[in-house]
Amino acid sequence: MTEGAADHGSRRFTAREAIALVSTDFTDLPAPAPPGSYGPDGPLSWQGYGASRARAADRTGEEESVVCGTAAVEGKDGRTTPAVLISFEFGFLGGSLGERTGDRLEAAHTYAREHRLPVVSLVATGGSRMQEGMRALVQLQRVARQSALTRAARLPQIAVLRDPTTGGGWATLGAGADVILALPGAQVGFAGSRVRPPDADPAAYTAEAQLAAGAVDAVVPERELPEALAGWLRLLTDPSTDPVPPPPALGGAGLPATGWEAVHAARAPRRPRAEAYLNACFERRAAISGDRCGGTDEGMLCGFGVRAEDGRTVAYAAQAGTATRPAGYRTATRLIRLADRLRIPVLTLVDTPGAANDAEAERQGAGAAIAELFAAVAGAETPVTTLLIGEGGSGGALALAAPDNTWATPDSYFSVIAPELAAAILKRPAEDVRATADQLHIRPQDLVDLGVVRGIVERGL
CATH class of the missing domain: 3.90.226.10 (2-enoyl-CoA Hydratase; Chain A, domain 1)
Structure with missing residues (x-):
């Protein structure tokens, strides 16, 4: 179904289960109207694509591979930070990115900029949707453009890498975030398991390997994720124009003679x-x-x-x-x-x-x-x-x-x-x-x- 679908990794969550990990106060954003120029089988008239979408919707309860909305992310101290949440539904065609996915991602970033909210992406995707061909792949440019506009608006972007995070989703929403957290054991890499060289070391395509390689900031256990995310949101949404005074010395007070x-x-x-x-x-x-x-x-x-x-x-x-x-x-x-x-x-x-x-x-x-x-x-x-x-x-x-x-x-x-x-x-x-x-x-x-x-x-x- 996708350019990099994955077959193994850590525990998998639905889009709404992932949201529930970090917030109990979530409101869906209105979904943009679907494009009217295509038939049920999409821009390539891929036979059976419409039926696959319908089965995915019945199975997951979602109409697309991402769920977007606003949420209050709360830490243990009871303090909350409002944010726009983007959560991928891997059960919907492997969490793949298609044109309607791009519509939702663009709408979410636009809302974040209009309301001055940080963006949190809970990523689980196998890549771009083959049944939409290049119309799906160019959504990566669209997503990158929205991320760049949000960056230019001086709003933070945080990614949480779930299992799996591969393909263009990793190369845009994931790796392009300001701070990148990952769940233990999550499969993370540009190449999904079905498109790698046969002799590739699977251990290289893990959250832990990406941390060691400097591509991830922290691997966070599931139970610690709510507090970690709440803490990061508070830290990154507290601007100040005042310089920091230098800390006092902790060592010896005497000046050297020579x-x-x-x-x-x-x-x-x-x-x-x-x-x-x-x-x-x-x-x-x-x-x-x-x-x-x-x-x-x-x-x-x-x-x-x-x-x-x-x-x-x-x-x-x-x-x-x-x-x-x-x-x-x-x-x-x-x-x-x-x-x-x-x-x-x-x-x-x-x-x-x-x-x-x-x-x-x-x-x-x-x-x-x-x-x-x-x-x-x-x-x-x-x-x-x-x-x-x-x-x-x-x-x-x-x-x-x-x-x-x-x-x-x-x-x-x-x-x-x-x-x-x-x-x-x-x-x-x-x-x-x-x-x-x-x-x-x-x-x-x-x-x-x-x-x-x-x-x-x-x-x-």
């Missing part, structure tokens, strides 16, 4: 790292994961959180003290551009010895990834605040730093290059590394004097 002391303090094994700062700054966080290009970097923590001090939503991108890989830079770029579009302020935490410089990092496009992050930070209209919390190693650290709004902790340093590498480039002996550190003027107080940082934050109470 450049080498600054390096030693920043590299201390027990110095507070990004996770400690994020835990102190936010009362609740939700992470995004992956660069959408096949990679993840555990050393770059990105997501959105509720600031403990005032309850505001803040986006964060934080280096965790490791050499940052290209996927980490691309994930941070994705985070900052999403926050900029949704008008959510950003906090970045800088702590890296520098960009990963191994051969694999070069093959993964390290230079281009760093360039994109520089551009995202420089071009952001939403306020960006940076706190240097440890090592600031060259351009790999500077790419995450906000121009004119970067602060430093007492146990940090920023340098054009690590003192050891600077000495090596200058062909100095190892015993000259400490003197080189002083010459580089890398202490927090030096950075203030040079105008590189605005100030040094004090230790919190």
Whole structure:
């Protein structure tokens, strides 16, 4: 029936069962009038298509492969967020996309823009409907256009991947969403099970594999989905134009006397790292994961959180003290551009010895990834605040730093290059590394004097 119908995966839900997972307050949107120019067998006059549609309607109780409406998504705290819900009915011709499906999807996005509502897609589809040929396939362009208009309207889009999510539905409503959640074991991939190479590894076409490849933000168990979705909707619908003040320092309060002391303090094994700062700054966080290009970097923590001090939503991108890989830079770029579009302020935490410089990092496009992050930070209209919390190693650290709004902790340093590498480039002996550190003027107080940082934050109470 479809370009990528699937045969296995996790538990399957009807469209309305999926809706009931996340909301008990759902109202259908009026269905657009069906096109009048076709006979019962559709634009290709595919013999038996009309009868197949009728049987699907009798079996599912639905008139098309998607159900669209408005809902209040409620979290455990009783707070609700209104949204437009799009839920696929896989029992209706494999959840395939046809022209009437496109009509409903366009109407749902139009309603969302007119009423300033986020869009949540509960996806379960095998792809485009063969019985409508190219008239079905071009619906992907139509869906992409509607998604782009909703994006331009600065409204968030969240996808929940059910079993299966394949074909054009994955390549538009699924992979094109701002935040992508998936149910465990769901089959996810552009190629459905019936059209893959015979030797394809089925484990590669799962929600878990897509998470590992940076294409999904989180795999969420069914029982946790309502709270996860409610939390994301609250986070992404809380714009603010006020910059975030830098968090207080968590480490030692004394300033280093020498450049080498600054390096030693920043590299201390027990110095507070990004996770400690994020835990102190936010009362609740939700992470995004992956660069959408096949990679993840555990050393770059990105997501959105509720600031403990005032309850505001803040986006964060934080280096965790490791050499940052290209996927980490691309994930941070994705985070900052999403926050900029949704008008959510950003906090970045800088702590890296520098960009990963191994051969694999070069093959993964390290230079281009760093360039994109520089551009995202420089071009952001939403306020960006940076706190240097440890090592600031060259351009790999500077790419995450906000121009004119970067602060430093007492146990940090920023340098054009690590003192050891600077000495090596200058062909100095190892015993000259400490003197080189002083010459580089890398202490927090030096950075203030040079105008590189605005100030040094004090230790919190």
